[in-house]
Each structure stands twice: as C-alpha cells, then as structure tokens.
Amino acid sequence: QVHLxxxxxxxxxxxxxxxxxxxxxxxxxxxxNMGWFRxxxxxxxxxxxxISWSGLSTSYADSVKGxxxxxxxxxxxxxxxxMNSLKPxxxxxxxxxxxxxxxxxxVGVQSYDYWGQGTQVTVSS
Numbered sequence: 731q732v733h734l735x736x737x738x739x740x741x742x743x744x745x746x747x748x749x750x751x752x753x754x755x756x757x758x759x760x761x762x763n764m765g766w767f768r769x770x771x772x773x774x775x776x777x778x779x780x781i782s783w784s785g786l787s788t789s790y791a792d793s794v795k796g797x798x799x800x801x802x803x804x805x806x807x808x809x810x811x812x813m814n815s816l817k818p819x820x821x822x823x824x825x826x827x828x829x830x831x832x833x834x835x836x837v838g839v840q841s842y843d844y845w846g847q848g849t850q851v852t853v854s855s
Contacts, residue, residue, distance in 0.1 A: 732756040732828045732844040739824060739849030742816055746853070750811040752826030752846060759828070760804040763835040765842055766811045768822035768851075775825070779811060780835035789835060794820075816853045823848040 738750040750766070765780040779800035780789045788800050799812040809826060827842035829835065836842075 732759060732762065732830070734826045734828060734844055734846035736824065736826045736846040736849040739851045741852045741854065744816060744818055744853055744855050746816050747812070747814045748816065748851060750813065750824055750826075750849060750851075752809040752811075754807045754809065754826075754828065756807075758830070759807045761830070763829040763832060764800075764802060764809045765827045765829065765835065765837075766800060766809075767825045767827060767839065767842075768820075769825070769848075770822040773822075775839055777837040777839070778824070780837065781809065782835050787835060789837065791837075813851070816851075818853045818855045821851060821853050823850050 733755040735753045761783050766778040767775050768778050769775040781800045785802050797815045802809045825848045826846040828844040829842045
C-alpha cells in the first residue's frame with residue numbers, strides 16, 4: 731500500500747513556473763514507477779510524465795516535453811514535477827500516481843494502482 735499526497739499547486743501567470751511535490755508513504759516506494767497525470771474540467775485524465783523506480787528512465791507527453799521535468803528522491807519518498815513556461819492550457823488538477831506492477835513506467839491511467847487527491851494548477855493568460 732502507498733499513500734500519496736500532492737502539494738505545490740496554485741495560481742500562476744502564463745510563462746511562470748511551479749514545482750509540484752508528491753509525498754509517498756510505504757516502505758516499498760522505491761520499487762514503484764511513478765507518474766503525474768492531470769484532468770481539466772470536462773476532460774479525461776491524461777498522462778503528463780512518468781519516471782522509473784530507479785529514476786533513470788523518464789517519459790513525457792508531447793504537450794509538456796521541454797517544459798516539465800519529473801524527478802524523484804527515493805530516500806525521502808518524494809516525487810516532483812517542475813513545470814516551466816506554463817500555459818493556460820496547463821490548467822488542471824494534477825495527480826500523482828504509483829505503479830507497483832510493471833517493470834517499466836507506463837502512460838496509461840489503468841497501469842497505476844495508487845492515486846493522490848490532486849492539487850489544482852491554474853495558469854492565467
């Protein structure tokens with residue numbers, strides 16, 4: 731079992747930056763692939779970024795590639811999402827998720843078993 735709590739969301743102007751954090755409980759956190767997803771009003775939850783258990787492999791949605799960076803600190807049970815050059819279309823609730831089953835990180839919502847409660851990110855134009 732893993733309990734996830736996101737933080738760091740807020741209101742920012744277009745072009746600004748935010749750093750989201752995800753605190754995880756559970757001794758096996760270091761063995762899980764982790765992902766960030768987002769959901770805008772009226773839209774389905776979509777993949778943003780993922781990172782392997784080791785931190786050596788990362789993947790990004792095309793819409794955020796070059797602007798967002800996912801990282802993790804297994805010693806602190808933390809996952810981060812650094813978001814730069816934010817756009818109004820990045821506005822959404824951002825969720826941290828854990829995948830305990832797969833050997834490599836995935837992009838599908840169905841691959842992740844544990845989810846945080848989400849943190850709101852609003853980008854004004």
